[in-house]
Amino acid sequence: MRRKKLLGITLCAVLTIGALLCCMQDASARETLLISGNADLYPIESYDRSRECYVGLLPELYERLSEQTGYDLVYLPYSKNTTQAQQAENRQADIISAYPSGTVDSGAMRRQVLLCTIEHDGAERAIYVGFTNALTPELAGALAQALEDLSGAESIGVLADYMNSSGAEAYRTRWLITLAALIAAMLAAAVALIVFARKKRAEQKTNALIDPRYGIGNDGYYLNCMETLIPAPLRSIVYVFCIGCDMPSLERRFGEAEREEIFSRAAEYLRLDCGREEYLACVGRGMFALVCQCGSREAAQQRAEGLIRGLDGYLAGFRAEYAGAFRAGICSLSENPDCGAEAALYNARQGCAHAFRTETPCAFSTRGMIDESEQLERLRGSMSKAVEKGEFKPYLQFVVDRAGTVVGAEAVSRWQNPEEGLLKPSKYIDLMIRAGTITELDLYMLRCACVQLQTWKREGRGTLWLSCNFTRQSIADEKILARVREIVEQYDFTRDCLVVELTEDSYAHDREAALQTIEGLHAMGLRIVLDDIGAGYSSLSDLSTYPIDGVKIDRSIVIESALPRARALLEGMIRLSHDMGIRVLCEGVEDKATCDAVLAAGCDFIQGFYFSRVLPGREAESFLRSLAARDRGEG
Template structure:
């Protein structure tokens, strides 16, 4: 978003931001929706497309969904079955023999459709088959006469590139990724996909077909680990990284029962009086061999393995128990906020699980805040609205986390029962010396207040940021300027001793 805004002519950028602030200041008329979709997310159109491609979900229906005509139609007839892995290995073995004999080269490409399971979840098996058939047709159309396309199974394809070295394989792989970026239309719905690619080139030393294919699969796994739409060439060190990942996933399965997960808490400070009004619960894994691991090391694994629901529930219950204990000691009257994953949010019975956690811990509903990302609530807006209402009826607070990095649409803000907008740390980080970034933060704060919501800024690290946010009416602040995430006993100490001293600098 910020990159596109910077690339716009200065006058146009100021006009857009000025218009946004003016409309918001007038009270948020209904026609403001189109202006916000254009101004707060001038790159929102482009940024949203990129996010949707990366996450493989249908675009929201507010202002950004392409016209149905722009979606590539699925293949009218199911293509002939592709060769399987065994056939691909036979062809690869012949290609290796020919390359050794003639002094040529061979490359293997393994291509994975990112997040394909979500297609089956949203559109059923028929929709998944429709997309798979279209993928086969597109990939086959990109291959040369000497290339072989095979279906490994599920969402994975193999391409044997006869007489191709590193450069030729790279060019072909980029072309395959490019054709996957065009929209698909399962059941008439516009969906964007991406593909992760691993490539292995025949090495000088002896190498058999199964070994070369395995090398490409290892490279593909590393590409998926880097994120959607990545391309990786096999390197010997990758084998160790894959083994470490497998070992980590195996130990993750037992981490909850072994009580290896722990919570730290980061204080949230009121800009009105400088008091600590809340904390955010942040999960860590106390790995018996690797030490304390951040969520970035294990949350993606938990999501892929399906353990995220169990982990989310543990965090919720532990955070409620800890907050109830602080309240019982008379130390804390604020809220503890807990992040909900998309999987937990979409799992039936969430309101019941939240109610149970509150009742078992003795925490009053007013003491709990649930943080949900923008993309999570946009999968099915009607069901999301009903679920958010059921959570609000319990008496808990609901916030949108990392606001401004997802869909940033006024439509869901108007329809969904929300309490808080959390400004993403990226905007806070970039606002110093950045006129555009500062204007976006002002607009988000004004938007929140116009809708009767509180605005909370994350990632606050400097006195200048504090001063700017206070001047522009931000309600709460969270970040290293006040405190890093700390252990529960340190929270109690901050509440009793350090918070007043920290806040006296505001």
């Protein structure tokens, strides 16, 4: 009767385990748990030397669990020279199976659980299952807790009683009780593994959506939010922000460690600033997406502007130069109703790029802006070889003195792009500055200027001067002075006829390096002119920092020179420059009234359409020939 009851218990337990194991068939990534077995605890666990494998109740249950749980439970190979104690100490095994008390150092175990007590050589001996320090605390704890819950069960006590009895019938009954008890124990372990595996899969699913560097969502999280967390009725008030940096600029200005600090600090601020109804994700290196709800376009703009201002202030608290690293682009889902998650982010990225180009905190994406950005991307892809292929062409705009006599010219570039046609500098200069390729164009235009000056000298026009533009980025390059010298020395012309014109850009550069370069250019006999004084990023302080020969007053001041306040400003700037021994050129003069105004203000040279358009090479030569003919009285 008792045997039937035990068989029923056994069968019930086996069926229950089978049902539970079926629940785990959706396990995904498998991990291996290594078992150190007991070769001499038959029938619970022993090593069959003929079959070269562990046999018994525990190995069979381990195998079934391995098939179903998502964990590969694998026995370490048997070796008579290796003990369970050694495998525990060396962390070769995750589980030490069915070991007698005193045979394994408890210090090598993260947890150990009493399985049962047996009589051996007239004395009681405890049998343990141990979980070594090779296991994570979570998994070791889950498995240990399951077995500990079984340790006081009646079946374990019955198991101990029957294992201490004798006789064939008692042995068979003892074996069945052992089977029932261990199945019950493994049932609990299976439950623990199920719970742990499901919890781990949930954690893995969550972790798959988290950027481990910053502790915020990743691109998968962004897509999930857009696809599952935003109800259709709310799309009309949802805006996608792209908070991005100008990566080429950061790469030139900062090292890898500094850039990573900027990104991590930015993520830190954005995480703290993120509202309850907003979703934040890192969607690229130095790029973040924020999905938010705003009642209007104006509210979205205010949110973005406030975000960038706050971020600038936060970054400046760590280092002043970090401020201004980020801009925001905005995509309105109400204005783009058919826009999916990826398209919305793409549109917002174009707005971010536009914000950098226009030097504003944020910008909404528009169809025109997206078209422009796509064109710029095409240009970016082709400009690296454009200088080498000779696609840039020199154009000249002539300059006159106060008497209206042509005394020089400015050399400017035009890009004859195979796909886009003839492009003005406004289409590509900023792109090249951001990409770090502007120096090659500056040097190319320098060579063109040297060729032209040599030609003019041979033609008897050796007094004409010619200016070529150099960005602050190029001037701050530590190798630029040697490269300029190498080019200039190849040509025959009067050195002070070559004018280096320092143009503005929005990036901070090494002023000390720039000063050394400018002093070196002066030592070569070249003249230095500071461009766009009075607007943009050129500063009056540059007049005292650099050894300047001349300045160009920005056209924004020149075209307003007929107005009293603008005229007073112009006169003051010219007077200050003259007091410092610096000559002044006014650019952007397009009519007689403006010409008269700048002459009255005291400028030395005039440049603009009133005297000369921007001319390609052949037309520039024709222009000079016509002037010569006029002077000879032939025209």
